[in-house]
Each structure stands twice: as C-alpha cells, then as structure tokens.
Amino acid sequence: MISVDFSPQIKDFIRAHVKSVWQLELLLFVRNLDRPVTAAEAAAALYLSPESINNALATYAKRGILKSDGKTPCSYTYAPLSEIGDQIEQTAKAYAERKFAVINLIFSSPVQSFSDAFKISEESE
Numbered sequence: 722m723i724s725v726d727f728s729p730q731i732k733d734f735i736r737a738h739v740k741s742v743w744q745l746e747l748l749l750f751v752r753n754l755d756r757p758v759t760a761a762e763a764a765a766a767l768y769l770s771p772e773s774i775n776n777a778l779a780t781y782a783k784r785g786i787l788k789s790d791g792k793t794p795c796s797y798t799y800a801p802l803s804e805i806g807d808q809i810e811q812t813a814k815a816y817a818e819r820k821f822a823v824i825n826l827i828f829s830s831p832v833q834s835f836s837d838a839f840k841i842s843e844e845s846e
C-alpha cells in the first residue's frame with residue numbers, strides 16, 4: 722500500500738471533525754449547495770437516516786462549520802470559521818484527488834473502540 726502524506730491541517734481536521742466517511746460526505750454536500758438544507762433533504766440525498774444527519778448537522782453548527790437558522794425543522798448553511806474553512810477546502814481537494822487515501826486516513830484516525838465503552842473503571846468496583 723502506498724503511503725500518502727497529508728498536510729497537518731487535513732489530518733487535524735479529520736481527527737477533530739470526521740469520524741466516518743458519511744460525515745465527510747455530508748459536510749461536502751452542504752458545502753456544495755448554494756442554499757440552506759434541512760436534515761431531511763440531506764438524508765434523502767445521501768441515503769442516510771434523518772436522525773443521524775440531524776445530529777451531525779447540529780454538531781457541525783456547534784463547532785462553527787455550519788450556521789443554523791434556529792427554526793423547526795432547522796436549516797443549515799455552510800459558513801465555517803476562517804481557519805476551519807481553510808482546513809475543509811484542503812480536505813475537500815484531497816478527497817476529490819485521492820479519495821481512497823482520505824478514506825484510509827479517516828479509518829486510521831484514533832477513535833474510541835466500541836468495546837471501550839463497556840469497560841468498567843477501577844473506581845466503580
């Protein structure tokens with residue numbers, strides 16, 4: 722397998738904001754629209770559950786990547802803070818040019834394993 726070296730900005734963005742490929746696809750979907758989008762619209766376009774999409778959109782809004790209109794149902798617009806915007810642009814370019822390498826980077830990023838969620842700490846014994 723060929724090792725691809727990404728910029729620290731791309732690596733930092735993925736580690737901090739992308740836990741799965743569908744989250745990156747969602748972010749890029751909203752980024753490419755010229756209008757606000759609801760969770761239902763994004764879910765239909767990406768073939769994902771509206772609940773998962775809604776949670777991810779709300780999280781991206783809290784992190785300063787999207788802007789929420791605050792209505793119900795909520796609409797979101799791509800409006801990142803400048804530093805995050807630069808990271809997203811670099812990540813989007815890398816994903817367009819080296820999709821599988823970016824996917825490998827997402828899967829290789831440190832994530833809490835599912836089994837770790839069930840570990841009992843010494844304090845609870």
